[in-house]
Amino acid sequence: MNGDQLDRVIRDVLHEWTPDDPGAPAGVVDRIVSRHRRRNLVRAAGTVLGVAGITFGAVLATGAGDGDGAPQPASRVSKESRLLWQTTLPGTSWDACTTGTGAVYCRGVGYDGIGVDARTGKVAWRQKAQEADGDRSPAGSLPGVRDGVLYTYADHKPGASQAGTDLVALDIDGQDVLWKHELADDSRNSSSAVLFDGGVLANSPTFKSVVALDDKSGEPLWTYSWKKADCERTAIGGVPYLMCSPDSDKAPQRSTVVRLDPETGAPETVATVEGQTAYIGTDGDAVLLGGMAGGQKFFGDAGPADLIRVDLGSGKVSQHRVDALPMGPVADGTVLVTGRNGKVTAYSAESGRRLWAGELGLELRKQPGDPTMRELPSAAVVDLDSRVAYYLAPSGQLVGLDLDSGAVRWRGAVDVPKSPVEAGIAPELMLYDQGLVGQVGGELFRIEPKPARTGS
Template sequence: MNADQLDRVVRDVLHAWTPDSPGAPAGIADRIVRRRRRRNLLRVTGAALGLAGVTVGVALVTGDNGTARPATRVSEKSRLLWHTPLPGAQWDACATGAGTGSVYCRGMQHDAIAVDAGTGKVEWQRKAKGADGQSAPAGSMPGVRDGVLYTYADHAPGAPRAGTDLVALDIAGRRVLWKHELADDSRGRTSAVLFDGGILANAPTFKSVVALDGTTGRTLWTYKWKNADCDRAVIDGVPYLTCSSSSAKSPRRSTVVRLDPATGTSRTVATVKGPTTYIGTDGNTVLLGGMAGGQKFFSDPGPATLTRVDTRSGSVAQHRVDDLPTGVVADGLILSAGGNGTAAAYSADSGERLWSRDLGLTLRNEAGDPTTRELPSAAAVDLVDRVAYYLVPSGHLVGLDLDSGATRWRGRVPLRNSPVLAGIAPELMSYEHGLIGQIGGELFRIEPQLSQGG
């Protein structure tokens, strides 16, 4: 069960426990879920970025094989192109639109806002209806395609159980093209994904997905299943489901299912024993993680299994690892970062830890609660210069070499003073030759200037 699936279970149990009675505080389920997310130190994205049990020490100054890393010049040069405070509060997800020249964000009080990526000027905004702090936060935005922005909004604004709509906004006309109700409040990276010919989203009923026409919202096809929790993925424009058994009565197994983009016809690519969680995709391969040490949750430290499923041949390869590698998958690497202030790179092929590094960035404790700390962003990867960049809520950034983990760049963006919000990570995205970051409603664009040679 992944983070989004656990949120659904917690929310549904709490709603059943307090069924819209006068004695039940409005929105208590969603508030407890949000607090649980922060306590678990998970980015609202649903991607578990913890580095539980990562051994540092020697690995922080040498390669994992004990050999010294080559010296690398650390640059502190950069160009801050713009810095824009966004209107409203609690911004939680952004996306860049390919070819649009804009960056789009959503938050508690706004379903969408557009900012010119060249100047940082707010171009337009669409305020949320009935924004009262009870809305489910979003771990991501589905994206932009063919002049349409896909975002999330409350299905019943202001209601104790507001629900969630997937919303298609025409960027040029700034109008809603269509809305689609989701079965739950999951707004993570797999809740809605773009594939060739449409967008695959949670259906209005549980344990089913629906393919929608991106422009009209017309239902193209529907696919249903039983006794499993499924995440959505797209490889080469084709939609897939990665499913893990949800019933103790059914065989404990996981499957990768291919869905025909035109018809929704399903084909099981592979089946593996035991429950798994979706990590990401590496080329044409789906990466799954399984528990191998009797853990109760996937976020618990301990032995794990990295499973690779080749979607072309259906072949399955499994590797025993000390800890489950999770995070951003890029160029054959799984890049993790967590609340202990370290980052690590794992081989997406074998799960072997290639390097680990102290980010050298301060993560502050929440006032009055020393057990909770801020989180770094997920990695923003530049494959041209081969650097993984990280951002912390204080505005400090660092760039690590993809191949060695050595520090290549450090920077900082001056921010206004704001309270520490433990368990919530800032967002960092690669954009052209630089980075766009979002911290608590402050959006900026910066271009790192790396040292050459050394």
């Protein structure tokens, strides 16, 4: 789904939604759409349910985080940690970061790329953006780093009212731009450009089409197009896949999971599912989709849903009824869903069974003058060695929940400058080595948490 389509869906959902507060401010639809264009609201979702990250009164995310399950109590909560460094990045409005060997890379309104030494926190190099517009530059995620190349985004026509977006391959050593590729729109989410074995799968300059690019030269290797569907892209085991859902009521009402041959782009339909679906993520060699099961008009509507699991090896499809659509990061067979006010619910990626529910206990401020809008925590990042899911709040507060029980095993905090409430905007948290790298606004830090051991 491209950015303009997503904007229309957001507007449709919000115009259909009647807030509990009849005094909701005028223009809330355009304000939320504007926020989405500046920043990806839920970094791991990559679908229309990115809207789920918006919190205003009744959450659009179906309230899946409001389960009545209770986590097992922790015998103790550690507050031990080691802050290795904290850096104030140059410029303002930093949108996305990623980690590589010995470095952290970020992009923002003023810089298409910046490299930070992961050992010291010092800014090693920076690539300035041309004629950046702080009120208009969209954001999302960074495709990643491979073989000394950072894949990032930049305005296609810097300074223009409709600047568009380029995928940019930036040499890390010399900071030279190796090549650029124009995308069809301003979407810069995790699906816009995907690294696979042998190339980069990117949006084409036209809609409903992808192109595989040579990762060193940017030359097209092959293209693939489709009709009457919106498709999310990912790479699983180094192989590109499409998860496609009908784009209108007039399209055939079925969804597909399609494997694209890495060398030729030849498609192979792995599985077909009746009705519209939303891509949730992957669990090992399986793709997880969500479908509406209660007659809802939109994915954001409350009601029952189907958790659909597609085995990529056999094509076997299994469906499990759940009380709400479980959209969130997937880690070792568990889907972590953050709902209203920082509640978290864990679902089994195998059966859809609710495993536990709990509170993050993070400070999430409401927007002054508009109590229906509040800050968001980061998406969860999971350290499988310690089996802890970590979250970061805009206030600099951090928490670690036990992946298996939901019990709080660690709390920490990093001092960050006081800033106005940016409702609907989440900080970013990443695993690095034995710890975490976090980004809150213009603050970047590296911290090593020491969670309490289970059973201690």
